[in-house]
Every structure is written in structure tokens, then in C-alpha cells.
Amino acid sequence: MYIETHDLIRSVLQEATGEEDVLITGGGEHADLASTVAFSLAKKRRAPPAAIAQELATGLAATLAPRGVTVEATGPYLNFRFGREYLAASIRAALAPGYGALGRQATRVVLEHTSANPNGPLHVGHIRNSIIGDTLARAFKKSGYSTEVQYYVNDMGRQIAIVVWGMDHLGIAEIEGEKPDAYIARVYVEANRRIEADPAITAEVDGLMQLVEKQDPSTVRKFRQVVGRCLDGFRVTLGELATPHDRFVWESDFLRIGDMERVFSRLHRLPQAHDEGVFFLDLNEFGIENRYILRRSDGTSVYAARDLAYHLWKGRNFDRVIDVLGADHKLIGSQLQAALRLIGERPPEIVHFEFVSLPEGSMSTRAGKFVPADDLIAETRRRAFDEVTIRRPELPEEERHAIAESVALAAIRYDIVRISPEKSTVFDWTTALDFERQSGPYIQYAHARACSILEKAGEYREVFAAESSYEQALVRQIAKFPAAVAQAVEELRPHLIATYARELADLFNTFYHFEPVLRAEGETRDARLTLVRAAQNTLKEALETLGIDALRSM
């Protein structure tokens, strides 16, 4: 109801003022929505803003009253307040399964996230990518977009060649029960150490890269095998984080099927192309001074070349191409966009997020300096299990474990998604393991409380009304859920959903504290139960959009 009412007010204001932008803002404590259009009209009409506001309020009252909206001028501000009809309709809407959905969209979306190099396990920096990307994908799906989520597998880069070299020369054995990606990391770290000690090894690594480029079958097999093993490890981690991919796209495929060569031939025709043994694009006209190198002087292609082919393929099959990339990829991202523009292709929309570092400095797979996501998950689950055991000792162990897994997932995902992507962060065990206010478990808890009430209530008659200020505040927040999802999708900012869900939980908890539901009687009891049901459904939908289990009991 919020979106509809907002649009209604905008259009009547536009009609009444003749202004395109009618300066609608949130009303804060004063109103549900407000407009400061009187200020901008004051200049044009040479009249005091308060008088203009008063005149507009009087004129609009008759139109808005039948829709349950009251309008009032407070000084120069126009305040719109939504009445009983709005509250009732909002409660009713929030009861529907899938509440928050915005209807089918024709646009097909492909969203790439994570795409970490398969040379070691995913760490707490990588999963910021996964969680931002996955939450965005969920928001797109909720908004009605058909959305495919892809992982772009780097299976022929230098890092992989180094791992393959290590496999061939170091004889490092896999430890019993070790995750394959952790094993790969040990090989990678040791191989890098050897290279540092003996630079001659670099030539051997180069040799491997040339063989892959030439599609030498046994070398290709080695690369694929190493990458496949690492990916098996990634799939476990990504599964535990509930950040699934619909498709893993291997970059070497673009070389094998000839797409990359086709890109090269298109690029060669550009005036910005230079082939001086090394092939590169001059992107100065885009404000990029560095040469955008696509082929090395030894004839091997660079990652960027395969990436261009990949994006061309995505552009052919989807209407919107969205990439989630770390801030360290900003330059390469704009180079990619610029190159695609040069050949007349649609560049991807890129969502960048800033770095996650450790208190002792930035993470590095090569140096073996990182907190693996698997460690974070294991430790958070341990802590969650202890919590559950303290609170619900009567539950069977298996059930406590199941709850702990969901709580741990909630804590991790929420802790990461709540921060705006453009903020760099320092990983902190204390806040990651906090299950209280402004956490995922806190929101799950509000949902579980609502479920508990509904379970005990038995049959009741649906009554759509909100009387007290606590009830009304809760309904007003519930009503905004579809707008929150729409805004997150519009601005590609998933943390808006995190903020929304937390505020919803806050308002539900306050309502819960002050307004008895089961002990109320008659119409009041029915109305509160209906409201609890609406809140529960909205919390559930919001949690699921965040990729968090909406537990019925915890």
C-alpha cells in the first residue's frame, strides 16, 4: 500500500502545483510522507511558503480524504498522514504468501558473484562478495525478474599454473579429511615460496601457460583437475552460506569455442587497438591511461580477453548484466566497460564493495594470510550451539544442531550484508559472533516469537485494524516492505533490506512488549493476532530475501 499511496500523493501534488519534482520526503514523526514543495514555489510565486502550503493543503484535502489520506500544513511543510483504510489494507496485503513481490518483469538478469580464483579456500573477504551478490539476486527474484546467478571460473590464469607446477614438483600430500581447497592453498603457498627463492621457476610456469593456451590435452586436463578440486571445496562453503550459483562458467571455454579469437578480430579493427608484439587497447579517451593489455608478447591471452568474450556472451543471452566485484577490480572493471563500449556492446553494471581486512593488515591467499570462511562458519556454529543449549536444553541434540546452523548462517550473513558496500571493514570475531541487537538472530527471534503466539492462538477471525501507536507503527513498517525491496533492486544496494528487516524486528518487539495478544479479548485479540500474522509473514519474507532461515522456533 505504501508504494500506491506514495504515487497517489505524488501525482495529485504534481497536478496541483504544475511541478515535475514535488519534493516528497519521509515525514519522520510528523507524518507518513511530507513535501517541501512550498519552499520552491515560494520563489516563483513570490509568496510566503507557509501560505502556499496552507493553500495546497486545503485544495488537496477533498481529493485525498476518500483515499484515507489526510493532509495538513505545518508551517511550510505539507504533511500527509495515512488513515485507517491504509492500515487495514496494508495488513491485508502483508498476509499474502510471497508478500513483497512486485509482479513479473520481462527483463532477464544475469548476476555474477564470488568468482574467486580457485587457488585456495574462500576467505572472509570473498564471502562479502558472495553475500552481497546472493542477497541482490534474491531481491531481483523477489521483484519478479528472471535471474540467473553465475560463477566465472578462472581456470587458466597464472595462479592456477602455479598450483599445477606445485602439484607436479612439490609432492605435497593431501591430509586425511582435508578440504580440497585447503589442500590447494597449501600447494599454492609453498609453490610461491619456491618461486620467490628461485625465480627460474617462473619460466616453467610460463611454459605451462603456453601449453594451456595451445590446448595441449594433458596440460589442459591438469589445470581442469586442479580447478575442479578447488571448486568442490568452494561448493561446500557456498552451500553452507546459502549462496548458490545456477551455473559455473569456465573461462577456458571461451578460448576453446573460439569466442575469444572472435573478440580479438573485432578489437583489431579499432583505431584504439595496438599490436606491437603485445596487443593492447588505448583507453585514454575514457580517462584510463594504462594500456589495456589483452595478449602477451609470447602470444598467450590475458584474463581480460576471456572476460570480454564472457561478457559478450552474457550480453547476448540477458537484458541486464550485473557483476559484483571487489574494489580492487575497479580499474579492470572500467577497462572492461570501456572496451565493450568501443565495439558497441552493452557494458555490465558493476557493484563494487570495499575491502575486508584483518586487524593485522590485508588478507593474502599467496602469503597464506587469511581467515577461511570455513573457520568462521565452524566457529559461529559452535557458539550458536552453545547458545541454543543454554536456552533450550530440553530440545534433542539434533534439533539444537539444526537451529544452531540456521542461527550461525543468520549471524554471518547479516553481519556482512548490513554494512554498505562502499565501506571498508576490518574483520572482527566479536561482532561476527554477536547474536544480539542488530544481528541476524535478533530478527529470527522476533519471527520465532510471532510464530509461537500464532501457534498458541488457535482459530481466530481476521480483523484488519491497528489501534495503539505501537500497532500502527508496526503496520506502517510492514507496509513499506515492497518499497524496501524495490529500492534495493533499483539502487543495487542490498543492505537496505538488512536495515529494513532490523527496524521491522525492533517495532515488532516493542509491540510484543506492550500489547498482550493472547490475553486480549474479542475484536482486539483478533485484530492483534491478524497483525502478528502480518508481521510474521513480512519478517519471513524479509529474512528469506536476506538468505536467512525464518525459524519457527529457536
Added chain:
RNA sequence: GGGCCUGUGGCUUAGUCCGGAUAGAGCGCCGGGCUUCUAACCCGGAUGUCGGGGGUUCGAAUCCCUCCAGGCCCGCCA
């Protein structure tokens, strides 16, 4: 050196794109609340030069300029 991002109470952070009515939370601190629908909760209190300075505007955390501090990038790596 150049480019991008960030700077909001002791700590973490929303709000900044799209300027408006006393800057909103959490942690921590102080004080309250469990024979009452799950206390992973709720209520109250203290804590703010919105990095500094200039400017635009009736009005600036928000826009412009400048300076300072931190992060990231500037590879024939990804």
C-alpha cells in the same frame, strides 16, 4: 605522484545519490523490568565541533571548492 572509496558520540553504523522540521540505531557505560504470549527481549539516562576550513542556499551530515587522515588501484597478475 595520479585515480577511486571512506571519515557521523569511546567503538560499530543508518541517513549522503534525490538538501528541509530536535542527526537515527547497536555495542560499551549508568539505572530499571522475567510467578506475565520465547529476556537472543523491553524501558529510561549520559555521551555528537556529522574529519578541518571556505562557499552555494530561506535552509547543508547531504551540493561545490580546498586541506587533512585512512583504505584500494595504477602488472605482458587476476
